[in-house]
Amino acid sequence: MTERRVLAEGRRFLLRRKRDLVRLAAWSLLESAHTFLGGYGVARALDDGFLAGRTGTGLLWLAVAAAGTLLGGFAVRGVFGGLAGLVEPLRDGLVRRAVSQALAAAVADPARAESAAGGTAVSRLTHQTEIARDSFAGLVLTARSFVFTALGALLGMASLEPALTLVVLPPLLLGLAMFLATLAPMAAVQRAFLDADEALSARVGAVGAGLRDVVACGGERHVTADVGRLIDAEARLSRRLARWAAVRTLALGAAGRLPVIALLLATPWLLRRGVTAGTLLGALTYLIQALLPALDALMTALGTAGTRLLVVLERFTAAPSELPARPERPASIKSAVLLRPTPPAAELRGVSFAYGPGARPVLDGLDLVLHPGEHLAVVGPSGIGKSTLTALLAGLLAPTGGTVAVAGVPALLPQQAYVFTGTVLDNLRYLRPDATPAQVRQTVDALGLAPLLQRLGGPDAVIAPGRLSQGERQLLALGRAYLSPAPLLLLDEATCHLDPDTEERTERALAARPGTLIVVAHRISSALRADRVLVLDGDRAQCAPHGELLARSALYRDLVGLWHPDAA
């Protein structure tokens, strides 16, 4: 299925690059000429020169063969130019695809992308594109070399003596057919082998990362058996590969060596037809010096690089439907509520969300109306659905039931602040690329970012995100949120790495900014500052000002009490 898709895409790719193909073919034809001259020169040197007692003529013809060799070398340089024109665009395309697929998958399922830390995506971007590049180049190089060498050799033999091709072609074709028949089954084994190797590698990596846990649980025997099975499975596959390698060697022998035997057996007949010693030597040169090495290279490349290329390309050719779809943005509030005098900033009606059809819902029948300019804090035990709520409002998740409506496009600040390699200014203006210097200055003042900016080397300094502390990253992201035109800000524990004073300052600044603010609280102090507090408690949710909630919610009292360090 995917295989067919890969082949179809490959065909389209090659068709788009006709010019490079023609260039490659033209240089390769020059290589054919080299092959042709190699055998022809030797035959003439013998017949017209050495055997006729004219050593000078013989040497001249050998010089022609040598010139052909130099011509071949020249052609090889041209071939590599054409090859680059074919291989580099393939790699470029794969790199682009690796990036766009990784980003698309990340956007569709941000939580997983963030926890995977880019492992597979990086391997695909660097390692696998290189495998494809090398294998594809190897295939093109050897397949083309075989075709044009064979062409040169057969033309050479035909011009020396047409009957030679009759003798040589049948065993050559027989061997090639044998080889082609091994391709599909061998590719299947090879693919299984690559899969097994990858599975083993992943498992060993996981065991290595958790050795302490394996020992602590007494799971050594279990792990030994488990990994041992993978090792044995791979060994079985590699023995099967060895059997196919033997068959391939036989096929190579048939294609490359049987023609020599056929030539020897047919020699008496050929001699009777007037074939000369030089012609025979020329034919042997074609067979042994030109065809055999080309065949050898072709079979090696097709047998290993071919499968590898196919396997890698298949990974890049996921069907569009296999990529997870991103949910629609929540309905715009303007269309949803037209008649009210002041439309709410966000509105949730009977919203439910579950991670699967059989799973218990994380949110169940949640109703919430947020007024423009309001400041809401969300509290509750871990894993209760606070982040799910922000994801629903940001449009990252679609509710399983009910409706979510938001006025305008909100800005979401997750716990893990996103800072990229780029200037400080670009990072700040991420959500408003056209921000004026005055707006930036105001943001820096409001959030007290000046010391941070100074530490980073000014607004035009390029940031290396790895060098920033988590707190510094969060501050930059908060500045970005302040500067953004979004009417609704969603802070999902976005201040957890800041000290309490800085947290208070930024939260107050963000609340004072025109627009609505929702804060998933990391410290209870965040709740005290809010207009209203939403307590999530599994099946129930309550929303009220702090004082009122203290009276109404036992969980809230518990949270406030326990959160306070002295309460223990």
Next chain:
Amino acid sequence: MTSPPPNAPGPAAPMRPAGPFGHARAPGPAGTSRPASRASCDGKQHAADRAERVLWGAGRHSGGRAVAVLVCSVASALAALAEPAVLGRSLDLLLARDPGASRWVTLCAALIAAEVVLDALVALLTGTVNARSTAWLRQRALARLLTASPHHAARFAPGDLATRLTANATEAGTVPATAAGAAAALLPPLGALVALLLIDLWTAAAFLAGAPLLVLLLRSFARTSSGTVSRYQRAQSAMADRLVEALAGARTIAAAGTVVREQRRVLATLPELAAEGRTMWLVYGRAVARSGVLMPLLVCVVLAVGGARLASGALDVGDLVAASRYASLAAGIGAVAGVLGALVRGRTAARRTAELLALPAVPHGRGALPAGGTGTLELRGVTVLRDGKPVLRGVDLLVPGGATAAVVGRSGAGKSLLAAVAGRLVDPDEGSVLLDGVPLDSVEPGQLRREVGHAFARPALFGTTVGDTIAFGTDVPAPGAVRSAARAAGADGFVTRLPYGYDTPLADAPLSGGELQRLGLARAFAHAGRLLILDDAMSGLDTVTQRQVERALAHDVRPGTRLVVAHRLSSAARADLVVWLDGGRVRAAGPHRTLWRDPAYRAVFATAGAADA
């Protein structure tokens, strides 16, 4: 130990020097192949000897087959050597229309057929020996890895381990068969040179004069390309860096709808990559062109000299055929370098795999813990050294059976190490650890792990499904036990919210740090024995959830001794006994209430309390 730095998601993808085709490796994981780790104290020579021994062991494992590889490849080489002479002789007789020709033609055909069949056999045997040797090396390394102390094994990073057991073991596994075939690889070129000398001194001289050029001209590639290759790799890793950054900010990008912008940013260095890539092919093409013309030119030279000798009647046509064939066989001396290179690479790889075999195995006793023991834990004069410095010094400690002891102290005080020593994840350098009066190192390992359980701050989970990860251990608990352990650990709530509940594949369950911790707790609870060690295992839980778990631990999990490494004041306050560690020593031990009077003790929580809310 309390808060190990998060693994930096460095895009250290293994990047081979790209270019030459056909050397592509199997797409492995993003296993970062590090440079060989520091030679251990026993020195380089020792490591080489060990690699040698391991390779001999692997060779003996497939001894018969390895000998068969040797015999078949030597036979094939001899057939290949005989073939040109027989071919030349056949041709001469055929040209002379000699009736005896058919015998020589038959002999020639038989030689060629034998060569093909022998080569096929060599391919089959080599592949089989490689597969057997690789599997043998892997099984041995794995077994040793799992009998070593996790602390010793920790010097190998997970990606590094994966490389040593996969790619390195594969390469090392080719050594026995390659070594067996290496002798045969020398035969054709050397034999061909001798044959050339026997046929005609002049042609041999022509060959020998031309050959040195071959070596000289083959050298030029590495010099010219390395700059391009490193620029290419730099452009590639710049892209990888930016992609990793963007993926870590997936939520922000998704919410802001800036995917297209991010794509452009990541791909900014692609044009540079493409330009360097093209240069690489051109450089490589020049090298191939140079080396490609050499052998044909050499054969031409031999033919020219041989032709002149033929014209003067000193040689037959058959001799000329044989001479040209021997010349190309002799020029194949370069292949020997390839074999030697493979052997060197294989030995280097073997050294890396063999480093795993050098891990000291943890000795175990066969003793048993007293039946019905309550789990009295005693540490006597325990000292643990790291890099020659004591991290725990002379720790004496007695935790009565059934009691809960909290271990507190500033970070770096040795809390996690104490927990590891108490559960025999690490052996002390001095002193001893006793459980119900029996030294831990004398206890039979199965019973030890059944009776002593651990939960960690960052547990590593094993198993296919979420349920499997809780069941992982010496014995498989009943499904009901898994569920109730999960409930006690506060994990049942989020597990049942997963798409398939307990049957959700682990790979499909995006878990937060706190959720991972609770699965780790559930695993420990499901297998709880007389001693349970919780090493900062609730740091990711909010205070309400932690309270619930502590309550369940007191009532719903098998009763026994608990050793709890904790940062929160509440944990210390609720423990029967607090062990206050300071700089690797026990500064004080006693009830929280008593210790609280000491301002220095209160200061331990002042810093910890601010960090976690």
